[in-house]
Amino acid sequence: MSVQASVPGTSTSHAPALAARPGIAASARGLVGRIGFLPALLILVVVGMSAADPQFYGPINILNILRNASFLTIVACGQALVIIAGGFDLSVGAVVALASVVTAKVMGLAAAAFPGNDALVIACGVAAGLGSGAAVGLINGLCVARLKVSGFVVTLGTMSATAGVALMITSGIPVYGMPQSFVRDFGRAQFLGLPTAIYVALIVLAVMVFVQRRTLFGRYVYAIGGNADAAIVSGVGIRRHLVGTYVLSGVLAALAGILLTAQVGSGQASFGGDRMMLQSIAAAVIGGVSLRGGVGRVEIVAVSALFLTILGNALNLLHIDSRLQPVFLGVIMVAAVALDELGRRRKSRV
Amino acid sequence: MNISVEARKAAPLLELKGISKRFTGVRALDHVDLDVRAGELHVLFGENGAGKSTLINVISGTFPPDEGTFRFDGEEIRHLSPQRARAIGISPVFQEFSLVPSLTVEENLFLGREISAGGVLRAGAMRKKARALIDELGFDLDPGKRVDDLSRAHQQMAEIAKALLGKVRLLILDEPTASLTERETGRLFELIAKLKAQGVGLIYVSHRMREIRALADRVTVLRDGRHIRTLDAANVTDGELVELMTGRRIDVLFPTIEHAPAEVAVDVEGLSLADGSVREVNFHARAGEITGIAGLVGCGKSELVRAIYGLEPVVAGTIRIDGTPYDAPAPRDSLKRGVAYFPANRVAEGLALSRPIRENASLTALDLPGFARLGVLRQGSERGLVAAAMERLKLRPPNIERPAGALSGGNRQKVMLGRALTRDLKVFLFDEPSVGIDVGAKLEVYEFMKQLVSEGAAVIVVSSELPEVLALSNRLYVMHHGRIAAELTGSEKTEQNVLASFFKEHLATTEAA
Numbered sequence: 126m127s128v129q130a131s132v133p134g135t136s137t138s139h140a141p142a143l144a145a146r147p148g149i150a151a152s153a154r155g156l157v158g159r160i161g162f163l164p165a166l167l168i169l170v171v172v173g174m175s176a177a178d179p180q181f182y183g184p185i186n187i188l189n190i191l192r193n194a195s196f197l198t199i200v201a202c203g204q205a206l207v208i209i210a211g212g213f214d215l216s217v218g219a220v221v222a223l224a225s226v227v228t229a230k231v232m233g234l235a236a237a238a239f240p241g242n243d244a245l246v247i248a249c250g251v252a253a254g255l256g257s258g259a260a261v262g263l264i265n266g267l268c269v270a271r272l273k274v275s276g277f278v279v280t281l282g283t284m285s286a287t288a289g290v291a292l293m294i295t296s297g298i299p300v301y302g303m304p305q306s307f308v309r310d311f312g313r314a315q316f317l318g319l320p321t322a323i324y325v326a327l328i329v330l331a332v333m334v335f336v337q338r339r340t341l342f343g344r345y346v347y348a349i350g351g352n353a354d355a356a357i358v359s360g361v362g363i364r365r366h367l368v369g370t371y372v373l374s375g376v377l378a379a380l381a382g383i384l385l386t387a388q389v390g391s392g393q394a395s396f397g398g399d400r401m402m403l404q405s406i407a408a409a410v411i412g413g414v415s416l417r418g419g420v421g422r423v424e425i426v427a428v429s430a431l432f433l434t435i436l437g438n439a440l441n442l443l444h445i446d447s448r449l450q451p452v453f454l455g456v457i458m459v460a461a462v463a464l465d466e467l468g469r470r471r472k473s474r475v
Numbered sequence: 476m477n478i479s480v481e482a483r484k485a486a487p488l489l490e491l492k493g494i495s496k497r498f499t500g501v502r503a504l505d506h507v508d509l510d511v512r513a514g515e516l517h518v519l520f521g522e523n524g525a526g527k528s529t530l531i532n533v534i535s536g537t538f539p540p541d542e543g544t545f546r547f548d549g550e551e552i553r554h555l556s557p558q559r560a561r562a563i564g565i566s567p568v569f570q571e572f573s574l575v576p577s578l579t580v581e582e583n584l585f586l587g588r589e590i591s592a593g594g595v596l597r598a599g600a601m602r603k604k605a606r607a608l609i610d611e612l613g614f615d616l617d618p619g620k621r622v623d624d625l626s627r628a629h630q631q632m633a634e635i636a637k638a639l640l641g642k643v644r645l646l647i648l649d650e651p652t653a654s655l656t657e658r659e660t661g662r663l664f665e666l667i668a669k670l671k672a673q674g675v676g677l678i679y680v681s682h683r684m685r686e687i688r689a690l691a692d693r694v695t696v697l698r699d700g701r702h703i704r705t706l707d708a709a710n711v712t713d714g715e716l717v718e719l720m721t722g723r724r725i726d727v728l729f730p731t732i733e734h735a736p737a738e739v740a741v742d743v744e745g746l747s748l749a750d751g752s753v754r755e756v757n758f759h760a761r762a763g764e765i766t767g768i769a770g771l772v773g774c775g776k777s778e779l780v781r782a783i784y785g786l787e788p789v790v791a792g793t794i795r796i797d798g799t800p801y802d803a804p805a806p807r808d809s810l811k812r813g814v815a816y817f818p819a820n821r822v823a824e825g826l827a828l829s830r831p832i833r834e835n836a837s838l839t840a841l842d843l844p845g846f847a848r849l850g851v852l853r854q855g856s857e858r859g860l861v862a863a864a865m866e867r868l869k870l871r872p873p874n875i876e877r878p879a880g881a882l883s884g885g886n887r888q889k890v891m892l893g894r895a896l897t898r899d900l901k902v903f904l905f906d907e908p909s910v911g912i913d914v915g916a917k918l919e920v921y922e923f924m925k926q927l928v929s930e931g932a933a934v935i936v937v938s939s940e941l942p943e944v945l946a947l948s949n950r951l952y953v954m955h956h957g958r959i960a961a962e963l964t965g966s967e968k969t970e971q972n973v974l975a976s977f978f979k980e981h982l983a984t985t986e987a988a
Binding site for chain 1: 535537556557561567569573574575576577578582583587589591594595596598637
């Protein structure tokens, strides 16, 4: 919380320019300054869409949005952590796919081995799925921390390899054979009227907020991204923390893959993919995570993931050509980074 | 009682013997010996590139020595890491800040040794301890502020506070006063005296003779990575120290400059900057003389010249170069008009460290026909022109293909000055020209300014080092709180008058308030 505390202080130097033209513009800026530019945009889209299409606020559509936003939030939390530490994880989309097929495949095999013992079958599948994510993350992390290869290149490589492995496992055909209870009682179940994925995402988010603010790991991730040399000189062991960010990112991507599998009812190598990877980076960047590292909070990333999901949904409802939708995403992402840069320049000289 | 104190004093706290360190072909340290006693302030003295930084880094565990023995408190130490060094009480304050800009002061103080239970931070306990430490040091520092929102002086305070958190037995200070004001420096000196009384050993690196005089017990002189001599500070003169350091005699530090004021080259009227660091400043500089601007850290003197060059946004006032109004200055246009700026921070704003000296020196002149024609570089001609410029500046070794990052502070400044020789310029803005460079290189920079003035250029020198601006300038402006507090010429140009004008202005502001 103290991280942001200084921002109003620095904006006082620009106060005279604003005071010169009081009224709506200034108060709007003040409001945006206080709650941030993202929630303002979010509200704008929600209000606009509610007026344009009553289908938008129908319960089915809302649940759909929340479910999709949950998947994206989980992946984006891991991505954000990697970027805050000064890295990049392009492999998340492929990990979603890998975890999905590994989970489905292992559950199928386990169901054959222990018929009737659903709990054990599910535990095996979930452990294998999360394990596959952790393994990819570990490879990413070790290559970055030990071999000093840039995160961008390493994860570009593992993205390609992981997607390949997922395809090999399935030969492109969906994997069935999971216990009914996994799909019916977990994946498609609702609790207090909301899909289970939302609760999982909220738990992940709460844990990540705690990790970022209150744990040594979170603090070191900020420090490493902020100034790696300073962290080394201060006696922070940076390698294991770097590895930790990639492993966490891999595990969270795998978790999203498992949730998707449970909802759809089959393991598919087409889950996640480039779209999920790009969206997770977009969510992090629009959510204020600096690509220079050292800055960013997961709760804002979650808001940004919700915003991106709603935006995609709105474009669909408005029957905007699906080929045009990535253009919107691109424009918004560049605008977010530009705003971040602008803020930095204003602050750079004290 | 007395005997035990004597005995502890006699046994050195830190004892280095025959320390050597090589970096890809360069011998940075060559069998260096050093011993520091408890309660002693030991000054490391030497030109840039003499091996002081390498030695400090070895002592603080940043990298291991290739050979030699390292004893701390009588115990031989191997495989020292920064973490272990801190644990045994070796606490370095680096010149290049070891702070993470995106974290708060408090988070930085505890970085690497957070108070935690099972991986969970205990924020309350840390806040309390940070406040207690800052209060004890008497620093005016807010522990909740982000480091990149602090001024350089405050960052320096945070850095010192960080070094003093926890158990300290050997404190290493690398030019700690470089960005502190007089008052803060005074407070630092009090603190040093207190630490000495507590039996803390100190290693102190500085180029400032006055500080060495005031603080040092012993001085170790290094040159070209070798230990030259260790002497008692009480029985050595400044001249001897400089002679030992450079290996040659330097009789007068400042050259005699013949000023011949001609027409006004830079004229500033009612200038105010957007961030309020400069307010309604009237200022002019003539060709053929050096115009000095003195002032405390943060008084706006550096912003003034940066605004003339086009690096700070101007909200009011006019700038005229050679009598023609110059609206909306921008670096590219400034160079075309013959105005050059030499930044104080040569790493951040001056040089591309990974690129060779040649490319760095020609960077500001690539639009000239001597360097490029129709967008195609003329490498042969570039090499010739840059080599000639660097020869004139006595770059050693004279290899212009070395990366700028491999150079010492003095040589980096020479590469910057080389830019001035690659194109035709009339106005030279120097921002803290001698920060971070050694006495030998300083002298060469001053000689360079002397040449420029004799060729009829207008030279403006901004400096926080009073003796420097006093000796170099023909006319001296004193800035205070963004305004010109005084303009001194001839016999008025004395240290007392400059200090008095800070003081007078200060009185006026306090009365008004």
